[in-house]
Amino acid sequence: MSEKITPATAMHYPWQASHWAQLVAQVEQQLIPHALILSGPKHIGKYQFALTLAQRMLCEAPVGGYPCGHCKQCHLVAANSHPDMLKILPEDEGKAIRVDTIRELGDFSSKTSQQGGWKVAVIYPAESMNLNASNALLKNLEEPGQNTLLLLVCHEPARLSATIRSRCRMVKFPVPSAIEARPWLSQVAGQHEDIDQLLDHSDGRPLLALKLLETDSLEQRRSFEEMLDDLAVRRSTPLLVAEKLMAIKSLDKDPVAAVDWLYRRVASDIRADHGEGSSRLMFRYLDRLVQAKKLLQSRANPNVQLIWEELLLNWQHLFIKR
Numbered sequence: 001m002s003e004k005i006t007p008a009t010a011m012h013y014p015w016q017a018s019h020w021a022q023l024v025a026q027v028e029q030q031l032i033p034h035a036l037i038l039s040g041p042k043h044i045g046k047y048q049f050a051l052t053l054a055q056r057m058l059c060e061a062p063v064g065g066y067p068c069g070h071c072k073q074c075h076l077v078a079a080n081s082h083p084d085m086l087k088i089l090p091e092d093e094g095k096a097i098r099v100d101t102i103r104e105l106g107d108f109s110s111k112t113s114q115q116g117g118w119k120v121a122v123i124y125p126a127e128s129m130n131l132n133a134s135n136a137l138l139k140n141l142e143e144p145g146q147n148t149l150l151l152l153v154c155h156e157p158a159r160l161s162a163t164i165r166s167r168c169r170m171v172k173f174p175v176p177s178a179i180e181a182r183p184w185l186s187q188v189a190g191q192h193e194d195i196d197q198l199l200d201h202s203d204g205r206p207l208l209a210l211k212l213l214e215t216d217s218l219e220q221r222r223s224f225e226e227m228l229d230d231l232a233v234r235r236s237t238p239l240l241v242a243e244k245l246m247a248i249k250s251l252d253k254d255p256v257a258a259v260d261w262l263y264r265r266v267a268s269d270i271r272a273d274h275g276e277g278s279s280r281l282m283f284r285y286l287d288r289l290v291q292a293k294k295l296l297q298s299r300a301n302p303n304v305q306l307i308w309e310e311l312l313l314n315w316q317h318l319f320i321k322r
């Protein structure tokens with residue numbers, strides 16, 4: 001890897017330029033609302049965008065719409081110690097944001113700004129607020145503090161309550177086009193990588209593509225594809241493939257990743273099939289994959305290997321080269 005953009009040095013990602021221009025124009029014309037929901041799929045850089053916007057609000061001398069990076073406020077933000085900036089995150093990744101954390105926000109909003117400017121709070125990911133936290137936030141939205149901006153960064157806005165959504169302005173971030181993502185990814189990932197394949201395997205989400213490269217999940221996905229190829233020509237059996245899958249380390253932490261891989265493969269086979277007759281069974285198989293995913297995510301402690309043996313056996317019946 002040749003170079004890595006870190007949150008401290010990057011402003012916003014190239015595919016966010018128009019969102020940035022729009023919001024900064026609203027800030028400059030004093031039209032920015034007191035609460036925004038920055039929504040869009042995971043791994044496209046919304047949190048980074050929110051942090052930069054927060055810094056822009058606090059900076060004493062923005063340059064060309066961007067935070068200057070040199071003033072006292074910018075230094076405080078960079079040191080993660082700005083008293084007028086509050087980040088509200090779950091205690092652990094994947095856990096809920098709890099009500100006591102949102103109560104901190106209440107105190108933060110009611111106090112006057114310590115540096116004499118704006119106060120900005122970033123909630124990430126906003127959908128991970130539990131019910132009590134979400135109710136506490138609602139009070140905050142009903143009585144917004146003066147010169148206080150709330151940024152709710154959210155992957156799944158449908159999981160926010162309708163009342164919260166109605167009290168914030170929604171800013172939607174789409175998955176960038178390949179034309180926007182490719183130059184950035186090849187710059188940070190290095191020219192030797194297969195950029196299009198990386199983007200394909202990450203559904204076009206550039207930060208996920210980078211993550212795939214950093215962990216070995218891309219390699220693991222390739223070997224999974226090879227296992228399926230072997231299965232399709234009867235060089236392997238569902239039992240053997242299920243055993244091999246169990247041995248893949250990263251799947252311990254994320255057992256549904258391989259279901260997603262299989263889902264995408266089947267979906268792309270359906271697209272290639274052009275209604276040749278097997279589509280209905282294929283669609284039914286996709287439903288089975290969704291069910292299997294739910295089962296794997298449940299707390300029912302399922303027998304993972306058994307689930308895989310069955311999925312692979314069915315897959316082999318459906319897709320084997322005759």
Ligand SMILES: [Zn+2]
Nearest residue numbers: 059068071074
């Ligand atoms: Zn500054």
